[in-house]
Amino acid sequence: MTERAMPSPVPVDAAAWLRGARRLVVKVGSSTVVDGRGQVRADLLDPLCSSLLDWVEGAPRRGAVLVSSGAIALGWPRLGLKRRPSTLPDKQAAAAVGQGLLMAYYEQVLGRRGRPAAQVLLTADDLRDRARFNHAHRTMEALLGRGAVPVVNENDTVAVDEIKVGDNDRLAAMVAVLIQADLLILLSDVEGLFTADPRRDPSARLIPLVAHPGDPTLGASVGQPGPMGTGGMRSKVEAARMASVNGIPTLIARAAPDVLERVASGEPCGTLFLPSPLGLRGKKRWLAFYPAEAGTVVIDAGAAQAVAQRGRSLLASGVVEVVGEFRAGSVVRLVTPAGQEVGRGIVSFGAEELRRIKGRRSHELPGLLGRVRTSWEVVHRDNLVLAAATEPAREEGA
Numbered sequence: 036m037t038e039r040a041m042p043s044p045v046p047v048d049a050a051a052w053l054r055g056a057r058r059l060v061v062k063v064g065s066s067t068v069v070d071g072r073g074q075v076r077a078d079l080l081d082p083l084c085s086s087l088l089d090w091v092e093g094a095p096r097r098g099a100v101l102v103s104s105g106a107i108a109l110g111w112p113r114l115g116l117k118r119r120p121s122t123l124p125d126k127q128a129a130a131a132v133g134q135g136l137l138m139a140y141y142e143q144v145l146g147r148r149g150r151p152a153a154q155v156l157l158t159a160d161d162l163r164d165r166a167r168f169n170h171a172h173r174t175m176e177a178l179l180g181r182g183a184v185p186v187v188n189e190n191d192t193v194a195v196d197e198i199k200v201g202d203n204d205r206l207a208a209m210v211a212v213l214i215q216a217d218l219l220i221l222l223s224d225v226e227g228l229f230t231a232d233p234r235r236d237p238s239a240r241l242i243p244l245v246a247h248p249g250d251p252t253l254g255a256s257v258g259q260p261g262p263m264g265t266g267g268m269r270s271k272v273e274a275a276r277m278a279s280v281n282g283i284p285t286l287i288a289r290a291a292p293d294v295l296e297r298v299a300s301g302e303p304c305g306t307l308f309l310p311s312p313l314g315l316r317g318k319k320r321w322l323a324f325y326p327a328e329a330g331t332v333v334i335d336a337g338a339a340q341a342v343a344q345r346g347r348s349l350l351a352s353g354v355v356e357v358v359g360e361f362r363a364g365s366v367v368r369l370v371t372p373a374g375q376e377v378g379r380g381i382v383s384f385g386a387e388e389l390r391r392i393k394g395r396r397s398h399e400l401p402g403l404l405g406r407v408r409t410s411w412e413v414v415h416r417d418n419l420v421l422a423a424a425t426e427p428a429r430e431e432g433a
């Protein structure tokens with residue numbers, strides 16, 4: 036776990052990010068939304084929603100998205116179940132009941148301020164496909180442009196493992212990328228990221244600032260989620276990493292009624308994860324989040340260095356092995372022979388062709404494939420994002 040000072044002029048207090056933000060994503064976990072009796076925690080959420088709208092109305096062209104968990108926790112008592120369900124059909128049934136209750140609450144509380152609450156239910160498939168991602172983006176823009184508050188949750192009723200994002204922390208990071216948010220706030224039942232699970236270790240200390248979210252040792256100390264939570268602190272750290280790679284800072288803080296005011300006033304609270312100075316843009320943002328890779332391309336040390344450190348495209352001469360079956364245009368993982376992930380990218384050749392040309396020089400390729408092309412890059416650098424582990428080397432010099 037690292038607590039390094041940030042050497043650059045990037046703001047290291049959440050207040051500056053919040054003040055300057057135009058787009059904000061706030062995620063509330065199940066324990067924030069639902070009490071032990073299966074009721075909405077209106078005492079907490081009413082003021083929280085109200086301060087969110089105060090922030091939106093505090094400057095022109097601001098918009099906020101709420102990512103809200105709680106459908107299952109609200110739904111199972113209403114469905115007459117004795118305890119939180121453990122089977123998928125029961126969880127899905129509970130979510131179907133609870134999601135309606137959740138939206139009824141948000142419509143009422145946001146409606147008091149004249150703001151429509153817009154239910155947006157997403158699965159990983161909606162963000163995996165570039166065309167669907169763009170549709171979702173346009174819908175969000177339309178909602179924000181008209182002053183609605185999108186209330187996002189995973190589409191639990193239909194989501195099975197293959198199409199699940201899996202937890203709402205990651206979903207919130209994906210939504211932050213989708214709307215090009217300036218700040219992601221993950222609210223939970225804990226002050227922020229600690230050096231150890233504070234429920235188990237009383238000596239655990241709060242980490243106020245994470246300057247390098249890509250640091251692989253970060254998260255080594257995280258324990259299990261709380262009784263209502265799904266992903267726990269691990270998924271929050273992962274979400275913060277995703278956001279950081281995409282140039283978005285993340286604050287993890289305790290969900291208090293006045294938490295946004297406290298952040299805005301500059302009071303130190305929570306853990307702030309700084310964005311990577313090499314924040315991705317456009318297609319690369321999407322690519323970094325593309326959850327399913329169609330195959331793996333093993334590349335040699337020279338190619339890994341060219342791609343990761345010199346910002347070059349991947350050429351056939353650097354390809355050592357091709358794993359899996361995929362078509363041209365698929366997303367593949369690039370790894371070294373030792374298995375270290377270099378990045379992911381959109382490949383210009385199908386697996387079968389790539390096997391024929393691996394290790395060969397560009398001038399040999401027309402003869403091998405029996406056709407000519409204007410470019411022979413296997414993965415063009417514009418279609419490539421580096422793995423978090425390879426980012427810091429470039430960040431230092433940036």
Ligand SMILES: Nc1ncnc2c1ncn2[C@@H]1O[C@H](COP(=O)(O)OP(=O)(O)O)[C@@H](O)[C@H]1O
Binds near residue numbers: 259
């Ligand atoms: N290193 C850590 N720092 C902070 N919290 C941790 C850590 N390890 C485990 N936790 C636990 O993670 C819980 C928050 O995650 P979770 O229960 O999933 O919340 P939510 O429902 O808000 O998403 C906290 O209650 C805390 O006990």
Ligand SMILES: N[C@@H](CCC(=O)OP(=O)(O)O)C(=O)O
Binds near residue numbers: 063201204266
């Ligand atoms: N989609 C689920 C929540 C999933 C989830 O990630 O929950 P949490 O860890 O409490 O944010 C629901 O609405 O019940």
